[in-house]
Amino acid sequence: MAKLAGVSPITVSRVFNRPEKVATGTLEHVRRVIERTGYVPNLVAGGLASRRTRFVAAIVPAISNQIFSESIQSLTDRLWESGYQVLLGTSGYPMSREESLLAAILSRRPDGLFLTGISHSLKSRRRLAVANIPIVEVWDLTPSPIDMLVGFSHEKVGQAVAEFLVGRGHRRFGVITADDARAEVRRMGFLSVLGEKRLDDVQTVPVPAPSNFRLGREGLARLLELGSLPRAVFCSSDTLAHGVLIEAQARGLSVPGDLAIVGFADLDFAAHTSPPLSTVRIDRPAIGRRAAESLLGRIEGRPVERIVDIGFHVMERGTT
Amino acid sequence: MAKLAGVSPITVSRVFNRPEKVATGTLEHVRRVIERTGYVPNLVAGGLASRRTRFVAAIVPAISNQIFSESIQSLTDRLWESGYQVLLGTSGYPMSREESLLAAILSRRPDGLFLTGISHSLKSRRRLAVANIPIVEVWDLTPSPIDMLVGFSHEKVGQAVAEFLVGRGHRRFGVITADDARAEVRRMGFLSVLGEKRLDDVQTVPVPAPSNFRLGREGLARLLELGSLPRAVFCSSDTLAHGVLIEAQARGLSVPGDLAIVGFADLDFAAHTSPPLSTVRIDRPAIGRRAAESLLGRIEGRPVERIVDIGFHVMERGTT
DNA sequence: CGAATAAATGATAGCGTTATCATTTACGGG
DNA sequence: CCCGTAAATGATAACGCTATCATTTATTCG
Incomplete structure (x- = not known):
């Protein structure tokens, strides 16, 4: 116990928590004793007392x-x-x-x-x-x-992506989205803009969360089976988007020529896929x-x- | 205080920590009171008392x-x-x-x-x-x-990668390694095997930690400036290796034809680069x-x- | 049915700090 | 040089639990 530095426990407490309340001499002395003995205060006790x-x-x-x-x-x-x-x-x-x-x-x-x-x-x-x-x-x-x-706003994310893709001239869409509340809100935002523009050719493929690369590949496969070949796919994560990209290329689809892809989050790898992934950056x-x-x-x-x-x-x- | 369930504090404590020591009737009753009052025990106090x-x-x-x-x-x-x-x-x-x-x-x-x-x-x-x-x-x-x-053993990792690359017929090597103690041990293991085999044509390029994609690209650039074109590069992380891969391709080098690359850790993306990255998998x-x-x-x-x-x-x- | 034993519960005393005063010491001004 | 004020330090009492041992109640068995 550092109190054997010749001061009361409360002074030791002050040395740690409010050193400005302790006289310079005392401060130095107590600190030296702390250093010498390797005393480590107990924050459990401190937490109980101070709340x-x-x-x-x-x-x-x-x-x-x-x-x-x-x-x-x-x-x-x-x-x-x-x-x-x-x-x-x-x-x-x-x-x-x-x-x-x-x-x-x-x-x-x-x-x-x-x-x-x-x-x-x-x-x-x-x-x-x-x-x-x-x-x-x-x-x-x-x-x-x-x-x-x-x-x-996840809704605004979905809306912004829809506006962006429509602006690029796309008319048929797919959404591959993980079973996640926020992803669902993004999807709703996406759909709402398309709805306003009377672009109703949208297919959704849900996948379980957490999403991964493989689910992205499988997601695109399922989307294509649904018929009505989409020209642009919005994915609920970059990870899914990466899988979609690879699967598209494996099927001989050119990206973005035959299929445009947008991910979400801008994970590290997104800028380094080939071609680099368009996505939504979050700080x-x-x-x-x-x-x-x-x-x-x-x-x-x-x-x-x-x-x-x-x-x-x-x-x-x-x-x- | 849940003790107003008509029992002593210590009994409440037992209900949480050693319910088998409490009679079934008491247990149920106390638990009902806990549920009703929303009582949450204080682990700070508990921690102080029980150590x-x-x-x-x-x-x-x-x-x-x-x-x-x-x-x-x-x-x-x-x-x-x-x-x-x-x-x-x-x-x-x-x-x-x-x-x-x-x-x-x-x-x-x-x-x-x-x-x-x-x-x-x-x-x-x-x-x-x-x-x-x-x-x-x-x-x-x-x-x-x-x-x-x-x-x-990081040393064994380095040795295994060296054995592997030598077995594939490579004779000129590069190492791109982050400033990290464990990465350095891998490098030493790598060099030790090459040394034994009298394969001394090894250039090392150090990069600061933490490593990233860009450092990988720059690392390969610097390695190539050193002259003595390596045929195989061992990187201290998959992230660096990915950068090296892209930089190599950007320079018109074929991978693995002109340059073999080995990363470390088997991060998620490693299996999905193109071509997929050879690496060292850690569980x-x-x-x-x-x-x-x-x-x-x-x-x-x-x-x-x-x-x-x-x-x-x-x-x-x-x-x- | 009573003694021996086991099970259930409780009383008491900390755990090592800090909040809250109270007290002592230092300082400044008339 | 004394008094009022500020600065420094301390005494005491929690903080809300659990360890330990003591006591009470239930159970077993000869």
């Missing part, structure tokens, strides 16, 4: 998905700068474990919560209300978040960073923007 | 790297089954933050530690010794881990899973294998 645990919990469907891992990376980095750490929870597809995970996580009393998506069970919502901590929902947009929000690190800033702002009592729309950008590359 | 926090901390250089994110995913999943959660720390390249991160993490008193790599500063080692908790180091192999180890989920099992075994007092070699597999595909 501040200095960590944030983050729930994502899967961390092994680049879409989420990059946001978590930037969240972690930004929070680290302010002395916070991140407890990670993966809820699975489609968020099946969220409820039990949330209970487990809330029992650790995080100072903030990072939640993927805006759809939560009633039970979860009740628990969140009781927890009474800053919460930021991400990757989606709604006028009524639980607390704060950092995301973008993934921004999601984590802005979310961290929202949480820290709320924790530290600063005024914060409740809703942050980080937007998106349709990237025209080689497959359209 | 078991039921979480494991994981330190990786960067979670936004598929190599690590998949191991963390399987670690998280396996630990969840046993009621543990994962606190994530990213130490940066090359692990520059490890020391301060470790201090911050140890002050939370994790029940176990997942550390990437086997190289830690003296100060870190001392702290780890004092912490006295189960530790599993991963992604590398050494006869003397701090505690437990799940990994494979990344196994690392997380086996690490979780080692930690849980130690925590629960079971005998465990101290050193687990998960091996690797040279995947011959289209670029060799």
Whole structure:
């Protein structure tokens, strides 16, 4: 116990948490003793006493998905700068474990919560209300978040892609989409624009989430079996789009000559396929960073923007 | 307080932690009250009292790297089954933050530690010794881990790739390698085999970590400037290898006709480049899973294998 | 049916910090 | 040089659980 540096426990506490409240001499002396003894304060006890645990919990469907891992990376980095750490929870597809995970996580009393998506069970919502901590929902947009929000409109993504493809002269479309709520919203946005323009030749092929390359190949195969050869395909992820691209080429279709392809997210590989994949770029690190800033702002009592729309950008590359 | 269910606090504690010690009637009754009131136990207090926090901390250089994110995913999943959660720390390249991160993490008193790599500063080692908790180091192999180890031999990877390429008749080599300790060991293994065979025509191009596609393209450009046109290139990651592949094709070199390429890790895209990338496959989920099992075994007092070699597999595909 | 044993429950005392005052020491001005 | 104020330090009491041991209640068996 570093208190055997000749000071009271509370002074040691201050050396760590509010050194400006400690006289320079005492400060140096205590720090020397800490250094010498290798004392590491116990944040568990500190957290119990102060009711501040200095960590944030983050729930994502899967961390092994680049879409989420990059946001978590930037969240972690930004929070680290302010002395916070991140407890990670993966809820699975489609968020099946969220409820039990949330209970487990809330029992650790995080100072903030990072939640993927805006759809939560009633039970979860009740628990969140009781927890009474800053919460930021991400990757989606709604006028009524639980607390704060950092995301973008999936409906507008779908609309923008439809406008873009129609502008390129396409009239027959296919959609290959994973079984995921946000992907479904993008599809609806896509369809709504086509509907307005009376372009009703659209076939949808659903695939299970999480999507992968193979599902993309199979997806195109199924789409073609449906008859009514589409001239443009909108995929719910770049991964699917990559599979579609390879399958199209394997079938002797020229891309984009015979078939245009648009993905989603602009993952690393998207710019390096051949031809490079047209897609919708999302600034993934921004999601984590802005979310961290929202949480820290709320924790530290600063005024914060409740809703942050980080937007998106349709990237025209080689497959359209 | 759920104790107003007419029982003592300790009985509530038992309902959560050792329900088999509670009479069926009491159990049901208390559970009903818990359900009704939405009571969530406080693990911070529980952790302080029991000295078991039921979480494991994981330190990786960067979670936004598929190599690590998949191991963390399987670690998280396996630990969840046993009621543990994962606190994530990213130490940066090359692990520059490890020391301060470790201090911050140890002050939370994790029940176990997942550390990437086997190289830690003296100060870190001392702290780890004092912490006295189960530790599993991963992604590398050494006869003397701090505690437990799940990994494979990078030297043997380098040797295997050299044997493989020499067996295919190559005599002039290039190595493009990120500034990373493990990549360097692979390179040394690679060189050692070539040295034995008196094949000394090897040029090395170092690139900074973390590696990316662009560095791969630039790497090949620099390698070619060095004169002595190599026939085969060993890259320290699939990402670099992908860049090398595209750069080679852009320069009119046929792959593998003019230039053979071998990557490392077998990332998702590796099987889908054109031609598909030859590489070294690592069972990344196994690392997380086996690490979780080692930690849980130690925590629960079971005998465990101290050193687990998960091996690797040279995947011959289209670029060799 | 009573003694011995097992099962269920509880009382008490921490776990190692920090919040909240209270007290002591240093400092500045008339 | 004394008093008022600010700065530095400390005493005490939680924070909300669980370890430990004690006590009560149920069960078994000769």
